[in-house]
Amino acid sequence: MLNTTSPAVPVVNNDGLHIPAELAESLSARQPWISPKFLYDPLGSKLFEAICELPEYYPTRTEADIFDLHGPEIARTVGTGATLIDLGAGNCAKAANLFPLLQPRQYVPVDISAEFLLDAVERLRQRFRHIEMRPLGMDFSGSLELPDSVREERRLFFYPGSSIGNFTPDEARDFLQRVHAQCGRDGGLLIGIDLAKEHAVLDAAYDDALGVTAAFNLNVLRHVNRLLGADFDIRQWRHRGFYNPAQGRVEMHLEAQTVQQVTWRGGSRRFAAGEWIHTENSYKYRQSDAVGLLAQAGFAAARVWTDPKQWFAVIYARALSH
DSSP: OOSOOOTTSOEESOOGGGHHHHHHHHHTSSSOBOOGGGGOSHHHHHHHHHHTTSSSOHHHHHHHHHHHHHHHHHHHHHOSSOEEEEETOTTSHHHHHHHHHHOOSEEEEEESOHHHHHHHHHHHHHHOTTSEEOOEEEOTTTOOOOOTTSOOTTEEEEEOTTGGGGSOHHHHHHHHHHHHHTSOSSOEEEEEEEBOOOHHHHHHHTSOTTOHHHHHHHHHHHHHHHHHOOOOOGGGEEEEEEEETTTTEEEEEEEESSOEEEEETTEEEEEOTTOEEEEEEEEOBOHHHHHHHHHHTTEEEEEEEEOTTOOEEEEEEEEOOO
16 A cells, blocks of 8 residues: 555555555656556546546546436435445545445445555444444555445445546456456445547546646655655656547646656656656447446346436446356
8 A cells, every 4th residue: 555544444455565566667668657556646536536526526526426316316326225335435435425326335435545545444334333443554456355334235336427438448357357257146336437539538637627636646756765765856747638539538647848868766867848658548438338348247128327418428237147
């Protein structure tokens, strides 16, 4: 894990010793890159909260509108009393909005930013004292092994916000297969997936007028400085966010404004002016492709709900038997 945290948040799959090597390797690649998981330190998590409030950033409010419009039907389809496992929980607000409908028996929020997660769960416990909460500090991007404290009965994985788009389609399939392996005999997945749409809408969503997304992206360099002992000068970099139609994805990059030599523990790199560091992808799916992806991972899509513009889809998928 990236952050020191209270024992109230168990840290699972602690790979902190490998983080410097992982970052050094990605920054030394022919095309340098930083995994998007490093965007979410405590400050990055707060900046992402702010992004979700921006007028240009449609995914959060569109997904919320789907739950507002179809919430009772979703609850009837999914059922109540599940073990609700919230992947990439952040401030836990999306899951908390569903508590009255889903009435989970146990809530398991999972996030790489354990410190931020702890603060969110402590606030949530004051509102929902009747729900058992087991927060987990975990980087689940590479492996997903849940501890014994997580109930095995009726596991419902909740993966909103189209975070699945951060993976390439092959990586997404592999990740969903790992989720499927943790579902047990009667588990399922409730997932939000962003759908393909007009390029201008996508460009604006990932490069907003206020520059909040730029601050979010640039903050990853501060995080790398702390984790790797690097000396990135954030003022010498600029955010780039745009839709790449050939790849069917939005991309975020950081562009060097000047020639600069960046050093870190055990290494360094010269960046030319105009050179980019790739920080995030966000793939956009056609609805049929999203359902097909779930099928490849062992899920049967039971229901699909969309907004009137068909910009976003919420899908409930049952885990088929192994």
